Amino acid sequence: MDKILNIAIAEDHQVMIDGLTALLEEFDDLKVTIKAKNGVKLLEQLETHQPDVILMDINMPEMNGIDASLKVKEKYPKTAIIILSMFDDIKLIKECLKAGVDGYLLKETGIDELKEAITNVANGETHFSKPVAQKILQRKNKEKPRKSNFKPADLPLTLTPREIEVLQLICEEYTSNEIAAELYVSVNTVETHRRHLMEKTKSKNIAGLFRYALQHNLLLQS
Amino acid sequence: MDKILNIAIAEDHQVMIDGLTALLEEFDDLKVTIKAKNGVKLLEQLETHQPDVILMDINMPEMNGIDASLKVKEKYPKTAIIILSMFDDIKLIKECLKAGVDGYLLKETGIDELKEAITNVANGETHFSKPVAQKILQRKNKEKPRKSNFKPADLPLTLTPREIEVLQLICEEYTSNEIAAELYVSVNTVETHRRHLMEKTKSKNIAGLFRYALQHNLLLQS
DNA sequence: TAAAAAATCACGGTTTTCCGTGAGTTGAAA
DNA sequence: TTTCAACTCACGGAAAACCGTGATTTTTTA
Known part of the structure; x- marks a missing residue:
C-alpha cells in the first residue's frame, strides 16, 4: 500500500x-x-x-x-x-x-x-x-428554469471554431459590426453566432459569455 | 554580496x-x-x-x-x-x-x-x-484616442464602493433593471454608475467592464 | 454519397446598453 | 462652513444587443 x-x-x-x-x-x-x-x-x-x-x-x-x-x-x-x-x-x-x-x-x-x-x-x-x-x-x-426552456437533454456545449473566434472578439470589446468587418462576413451572421453562443453557454448577456470564456480559457490575451 | x-x-x-x-x-x-x-x-x-x-x-x-x-x-x-x-x-x-x-x-x-x-x-x-x-x-x-477624449491628466481610477457593487452585479449578468431592484435605487441611478464605470475603466461595453473586474480581482464568486 | 454539422445570410421586433446633460442631497474633510 | 466626493434621480435619443424564425451553402463525416 x-x-x-x-x-x-x-x-x-x-x-x-x-x-x-x-x-x-x-x-x-x-x-x-x-x-x-x-x-x-x-x-x-x-x-x-x-x-x-x-x-x-x-x-x-x-x-x-x-x-x-x-x-x-x-x-x-x-x-x-x-x-x-x-x-x-x-x-x-x-x-x-x-x-x-x-x-x-x-x-x-x-x-x-x-x-x-x-x-x-x-x-x-x-x-x-x-x-x-x-x-x-x-x-x-438552484436549477432555475430560464424562460421557456424545456430542453430534454443537455446541449452539446462544444463551441465550433468560428463561434470561439466570435466569442474571443466579443471579449475584446468588439461590437457585432466590428466583428463582421474583422471576419469579412455579414452582421447577420455574427448575430447568429452570438445567438448560438448565448444558448450553448447558457448566458444572458456579454457578461455571461465573458465568464464562460474565462472559465474555459478561451480568452485571447489572457 | x-x-x-x-x-x-x-x-x-x-x-x-x-x-x-x-x-x-x-x-x-x-x-x-x-x-x-x-x-x-x-x-x-x-x-x-x-x-x-x-x-x-x-x-x-x-x-x-x-x-x-x-x-x-x-x-x-x-x-x-x-x-x-x-x-x-x-x-x-x-x-x-x-x-x-x-x-x-x-x-x-x-x-x-x-x-x-x-x-x-x-x-x-x-x-x-x-x-x-x-x-x-x-x-x-497604440494610444488610440477614443472618440473625443482629450482629458489632460489621468482620471482617478479608483472606483467608489457603490460603483464596485454595481460592477460586480453587472459581471453576474444582472441587467440595469435587476441591479436597481437589488440595490433599491432607481434605474437612472444605476445607469449613472454604469456611465462612470465605463469612463473610469476606459471600457466600451460590458466586456471591458468584466475585463477590468477580472484584472483587479473584483469578481464576486471568483 | 447521403446525412449531419457548420457557416452563412435576412428581417423585424424588443430590450438593454450606451451617451449626454443637468441637477438635488448628504456626509465628510478642509 | 463651504467645498467636494459620493450617491441619487430624470429624460431623451442612438446604438447595440438580444430574440425568433427561417433558409441556403459549404464542409465534414459516417
Missing part, C-alpha cells in the same frame, strides 16, 4: 508547475513523472506511461482541462484525475463531473488537503473541496 | 504560496519570511519586519496587488516589488508601473527567470518579462 504514486501535472503556468513539483516531491511516496502545459501535450505524454494521478488545471491553452479529462478517461479510465481550479462555479463543476473527474480542488487549498486528495483518489475514492461539495449538493435547488 | 535575501509572498492561492516557498527555499540565499493572502495582511506583516523583495500577485481579495504596491512603496520605498501576474494587458502593466513596481513577471515564467528577477531587483535594478517589456515599448503607438 505504500508504493510510490506517480503524478502528472497539467498546468499552463510554469511557476505553478515548478512549485507543485517542489512541493509534492517533499513526500517520499510521490513522484512527478509528467509535466504538461496543456491537454494536448498531456495526452502525448500519457502514451508513453500512465501516472496514478493527474493534477489538472482547467485553464489551459490548446486543450482545456475539461476536454482533456474527457479524453483521458476515455483512454485510461483507471487513471485518477484531480481538477485544480480557481473557480467554484457550479456550471463548471458540473461539466467536470460529467467528464468523470475524481476530485475537484480549489487553488486556495493547502498542501495538506492536496496530499490527502491525491491519496484518496489513488485509492479509488473521490475528493472534493468543501465549497465544491456544497455547491454540488445545492445544485438541485 | 552573498547575503541572504528575505522574500515576502503575497498571493491568494494557498497552493501557489506553498509551491513558491518550496521552490525558492531550494536556493540557499533566499528565505521566505512573509506569506500573506492579500494586501491588507501583507501591510500588517511589513510593520514587523521588511523583506528585501516582495513577490506580489495582482489578483487578491481585500486589497489587490496594485493598491498594495502603492502603499508599500509609500511606506517602504526601498523594498523591491515584483508583480506576478497572469495578464500581460498593457492597461494593467501601466498601472503597475505607475505604482512603482520594480519587476513584472508572467506566471508562465519559470523558476530560472524568477530567481534572476529577484536577484536583479534586490540589486536595485528592474526586471520585466519579455512580452511585458515589449508591450511597454509599444504602448506609445
Whole structure:
C-alpha cells in the first residue's frame, strides 16, 4: 500500500508547475513523472506511461482541462484525475463531473488537503473541496428554469471554431459590426453566432459569455 | 554580496504560496519570511519586519496587488516589488508601473527567470518579462484616442464602493433593471454608475467592464 | 454519397446598453 | 462652513444587443 504514486501535472503556468513539483516531491511516496502545459501535450505524454494521478488545471491553452479529462478517461479510465481550479462555479463543476473527474480542488487549498486528495483518489475514492461539495449538493435547488426552456437533454456545449473566434472578439470589446468587418462576413451572421453562443453557454448577456470564456480559457490575451 | 535575501509572498492561492516557498527555499540565499493572502495582511506583516523583495500577485481579495504596491512603496520605498501576474494587458502593466513596481513577471515564467528577477531587483535594478517589456515599448503607438477624449491628466481610477457593487452585479449578468431592484435605487441611478464605470475603466461595453473586474480581482464568486 | 454539422445570410421586433446633460442631497474633510 | 466626493434621480435619443424564425451553402463525416 505504500508504493510510490506517480503524478502528472497539467498546468499552463510554469511557476505553478515548478512549485507543485517542489512541493509534492517533499513526500517520499510521490513522484512527478509528467509535466504538461496543456491537454494536448498531456495526452502525448500519457502514451508513453500512465501516472496514478493527474493534477489538472482547467485553464489551459490548446486543450482545456475539461476536454482533456474527457479524453483521458476515455483512454485510461483507471487513471485518477484531480481538477485544480480557481473557480467554484457550479456550471463548471458540473461539466467536470460529467467528464468523470475524481476530485475537484480549489487553488486556495493547502498542501495538506492536496496530499490527502491525491491519496484518496489513488485509492479509488473521490475528493472534493468543501465549497465544491456544497455547491454540488445545492445544485438541485438552484436549477432555475430560464424562460421557456424545456430542453430534454443537455446541449452539446462544444463551441465550433468560428463561434470561439466570435466569442474571443466579443471579449475584446468588439461590437457585432466590428466583428463582421474583422471576419469579412455579414452582421447577420455574427448575430447568429452570438445567438448560438448565448444558448450553448447558457448566458444572458456579454457578461455571461465573458465568464464562460474565462472559465474555459478561451480568452485571447489572457 | 552573498547575503541572504528575505522574500515576502503575497498571493491568494494557498497552493501557489506553498509551491513558491518550496521552490525558492531550494536556493540557499533566499528565505521566505512573509506569506500573506492579500494586501491588507501583507501591510500588517511589513510593520514587523521588511523583506528585501516582495513577490506580489495582482489578483487578491481585500486589497489587490496594485493598491498594495502603492502603499508599500509609500511606506517602504526601498523594498523591491515584483508583480506576478497572469495578464500581460498593457492597461494593467501601466498601472503597475505607475505604482512603482520594480519587476513584472508572467506566471508562465519559470523558476530560472524568477530567481534572476529577484536577484536583479534586490540589486536595485528592474526586471520585466519579455512580452511585458515589449508591450511597454509599444504602448506609445497604440494610444488610440477614443472618440473625443482629450482629458489632460489621468482620471482617478479608483472606483467608489457603490460603483464596485454595481460592477460586480453587472459581471453576474444582472441587467440595469435587476441591479436597481437589488440595490433599491432607481434605474437612472444605476445607469449613472454604469456611465462612470465605463469612463473610469476606459471600457466600451460590458466586456471591458468584466475585463477590468477580472484584472483587479473584483469578481464576486471568483 | 447521403446525412449531419457548420457557416452563412435576412428581417423585424424588443430590450438593454450606451451617451449626454443637468441637477438635488448628504456626509465628510478642509 | 463651504467645498467636494459620493450617491441619487430624470429624460431623451442612438446604438447595440438580444430574440425568433427561417433558409441556403459549404464542409465534414459516417
